[in-house]
Amino acid sequence: MQGRQNILGQDFAKMLRGGVIMDVVSAEQACIAQAAGACAVMALERIPADIRVQGGVARMSDPQLIREIQEAVSIPVMAKVRIGHTAEARILEALEIDFIDESEVLTPADPFAHIDKTQFQVPFVCGATNLGEGLRRVEEGASMIRTKGEAGTGNVIEAVRHMKSIRSEIASLRTMGEEELVAFASRERVSLGLVRSVRDEGRLPVVTFVAGGVATPADAALLMQLGAEGVFVGSGIFKSGNPRKMAESIVQATIHFSDPKKLLEVSTGLGSAMPGEEIGAVSVRMQDRGW
Amino acid sequence: MTVGVLALQGNFADHCRVLRNIGCTCEEVRSLRELALVDRLIIPGGESTVIGRLLFESGLSQEIISRHREGSLPVFGTCAGAIVLATEVMGAPAPSLRLMDMSIERNAYGRQLQSFQTNLAICGHATPIPVSFIRAPKIVRTGPSVDVLATHGGHPVLVRQGDVLAATFHPEVHEEAVLHRLFMEM
Numbered sequence: 421m422q423g424r425q426n427i428l429g430q431d432f433a434k435m436l437r438g439g440v441i442m443d444v445v446s447a448e449q450a451c452i453a454q455a456a457g458a459c460a461v462m463a464l465e466r467i468p469a470d471i472r473v474q475g476g477v478a479r480m481s482d483p484q485l486i487r488e489i490q491e492a493v494s495i496p497v498m499a500k501v502r503i504g505h506t507a508e509a510r511i512l513e514a515l516e517i518d519f520i521d522e523s524e525v526l527t528p529a530d531p532f533a534h535i536d537k538t539q540f541q542v543p544f545v546c547g548a549t550n551l552g553e554g555l556r557r558v559e560e561g562a563s564m565i566r567t568k569g570e571a572g573t574g575n576v577i578e579a580v581r582h583m584k585s586i587r588s589e590i591a592s593l594r595t596m597g598e599e600e601l602v603a604f605a606s607r608e609r610v611s612l613g614l615v616r617s618v619r620d621e622g623r624l625p626v627v628t629f630v631a632g633g634v635a636t637p638a639d640a641a642l643l644m645q646l647g648a649e650g651v652f653v654g655s656g657i658f659k660s661g662n663p664r665k666m667a668e669s670i671v672q673a674t675i676h677f678s679d680p681k682k683l684l685e686v687s688t689g690l691g692s693a694m695p696g697e698e699i700g701a702v703s704v705r706m707q708d709r710g711w
Numbered sequence: 712m713t714v715g716v717l718a719l720q721g722n723f724a725d726h727c728r729v730l731r732n733i734g735c736t737c738e739e740v741r742s743l744r745e746l747a748l749v750d751r752l753i754i755p756g757g758e759s760t761v762i763g764r765l766l767f768e769s770g771l772s773q774e775i776i777s778r779h780r781e782g783s784l785p786v787f788g789t790c791a792g793a794i795v796l797a798t799e800v801m802g803a804p805a806p807s808l809r810l811m812d813m814s815i816e817r818n819a820y821g822r823q824l825q826s827f828q829t830n831l832a833i834c835g836h837a838t839p840i841p842v843s844f845i846r847a848p849k850i851v852r853t854g855p856s857v858d859v860l861a862t863h864g865g866h867p868v869l870v871r872q873g874d875v876l877a878a879t880f881h882p883e884v885h886e887e888a889v890l891h892r893l894f895m896e897m
Contacts, residue, residue, distance in 0.1 A: 428826045431843045431884045434722040435756050435790070457765065459720055459758040494803060494817060495758055496846065518823040518846070541824055649724075675719055675741060675765065 429543020429563030432519070433627035436460060436496075436564075436650055440640070440671050441629070443467050443654040446485075447492035453657070456667035460496040460518070462652070463489040468525045468572030469655035469694065472704065478526040480508040483515050490515075498545070503710050504530020513542045519564070520544045522557075524709035525571045525654070534710065537561030547631065549582045549707055551589035552608030554624055556711075559610055565624055567648075568707040569632015572655050574696030576639045578707055579632045583646045586624070593619040632707070635660075635693045637673030637686050644677035661691030714895070715740040715749030719765040721757020721791060725883040726891075733888045735895065746774055751785045751894070754792030756845065756881055759817060763795045763806035772808055779810050785874035786810060787894040793877035794848050801851065810875045812854025813867075819849035831880070833869060833889060834860040840887050842880040844868075850879060871897075 439459025444450040450461045465481040466474065480501050490497045496518035501508035503522055508529075512520050522535055524547050537544040538561035547568035548554035554565045567586070569579030593615065596604065601619065605612040617625055630643040631652035640651045651674050653667075660666040669686040676682035699705075714730050716723045718739035730737040730753075740746050752775065754762065766772040778784035786808075788796040795807050799814040820826070826846055830839035850867045853859060861869035861878075868879045869890070874897050882890045 428828065428843060428845065429823070431881065432823055432826060432845050434725060434884060435758070435845055437722055437724060437757070438718065438720040439758060439761060454760060457720075457761045459761050490822075495760060496823065513824075516822045516824050543823065671761070671765075679742075 426543045426561060426563045430626050432543060433564035437627060438675060439650045440674050441498065441652045442657055442667060444489060447488045449658055450489045450493045452664055453667060454493045454495050456664060457671035458495060460498055461489065461493060462498045462521065464500055467655045467658060469659055471525060472572045483511060486515060486517065500526055502526040502529040504528060504533055504535060506535050509535055509540060513540055517542060522546050524568055524706045528709050534560055547710065550585045552610065554586060555608060555610040555614055558626055559614060562626065564627050566629040566631040566652055569630065570699055570702065571632045571706050573633050573699065573702060574635040574656060574694040575699055576633045578699060579630050579634065579643060583630055583643055583648060587647055590618060590622060594622065635696060637669040637683060640670045641673045641677040641683050644674055650674065656694050659694035665690055712736065713738055713749045715746060715752045717752060717754045720761045721755040722883060723755045726753050726755050729883050729886055729888050729891050732886065733891060743770055743774055746771055754786065754788040754795060756790030756792060759791035759794040759805060762791050766795060767806045776808055785897050787876040789878045789881055789883065790845065790847060793879050796875060796877050811870065811872050811877050812857055813850050813870060814852035816849045816851050818846050820844060820847050822846065831861055831863060836889055840882060840889050841885045842882050842887065843884050844880045847879050
């Protein structure tokens with residue numbers, strides 16, 4: 421498996437550790453994110469909260485918008501493609517995007533397969549709701565994993581669910597005998613070698629961030645305390661009352677996640693967070709896209 | 712002897728792992744209180760704009776500079792860590808500690824597609840070591856008191872000035888400890 425993996429992409433993901441990756445829809449927002457301390461930006465036409473409201477098929481953004489954002493900032497720029505949409509991914513690779521997010525936030529393109537990411541030089545990040553899903557993406561060549569959460573809801577419960585699921589499944593691998601490991605690998609359709617390496621290391625083999633529903637500095641801190649290595653924030657920043665301040669505070673909370681006094685300081689006087697939704701009230705569960 | 716690894720953002724985890732592998736005591740540093748407890752400091756790779764900004768906001772920068780002047784804090788920076796050590800960062804002005812007399816250009820090789828791995832010959836070390844250049848900067852000028860310990864493509868990539876060491880690449884992702892040993896002996 422190792423030879424087919426994007427090692428440089430995995431190394432690059434390590435440089436993002438401890439950082440916040442922010443969704444932006446314009447060069448202006450990208451500059452605000454960079455100034456606030458984002459370690460990368462995700463360039464897209466509509467943030468997840470707006471995709472939910474407006475409906476319709478959500479696709480890769482216009483490369484012109486992505487290029488404007490690439491030119492506006494010096495930090496890495498990521499962009500999203502639909503699940504299984506190899507052609508969109510080739511376009512972003514030609515654009516020299518730094519990271520591709522094969523994302524459930526967009527409408528899936530292929531009902532049978534995710535992108536074979538081992539065929540690309542540019543690295544991919546993919547969403548996961550549990551350990552098996554994360555490992556399938558890693559075997560397809562993903563260089564980084566993020567939880568799916570439930571994007572655009574401003575509700576952190578699903579990201580917590582996914583982070584805790586991955587963590588507890590890794591812990592349970594450590595108690596399994598050889599026979600149970602074989603059964604797990606077979607049930608999850610991943611190689612036994614990969615499962616063994618996760619058991620031995622006690623973690624996914626690639627950097628693992630959280631995403632989906634992060635709306636406040638406290639949300640970011642909560643997920644870091646659960647073992648996330650960094651945070652994606654989608655709608656939570658530019659749907660808040662004071663995006664600049666919210667962005668800076670989430671960056672601080674991600675670093676100082678175990679320092680309650682610092683968290684108090686950065687959580688105070690932020691203005692309104694994005695409006696949130698109960699998970700039961702959403703008509704499209706994006707986390708159910710992909711498998 | 713405790714080695715601090717600046718843990719504001721970036722790949723501090725791998726530096727800690729390498730240090731522990733060679734038997735060093737290491738601590739993550741996010742605050743002045745934690746900085747006061749360490750005898751050496753590694754500034755890891757990550758995003759230099761983020762690390763630079765947070766160094767200055769937190770007040771860590773002033774303390775690092777003053778301990779450097781006293782001669783009580785050897786510092787080793789990799790990639791983004793090298794950028795924040797430079798006296799001059801080309802292009803956009805970036806906050807820097809200015810501990811190493813050199814000019815450095817950010818993202819000088821291009822975007823992630825231009826990142827690469829190579830085996831690098833290090834001055835005073837018999838065999839080349841595996842390293843990764845990830846969206847790496849380029850050192851475009853070094854001052855007279857800076858020693859160049861390795862070059863790649865005609866540019867210095869590992870430099871030392873007194874008790875400050877800077878590499879534009881990542882040895883830590885390969886669990887490569889040669890430079891960490893060198894740093895511990897400085």
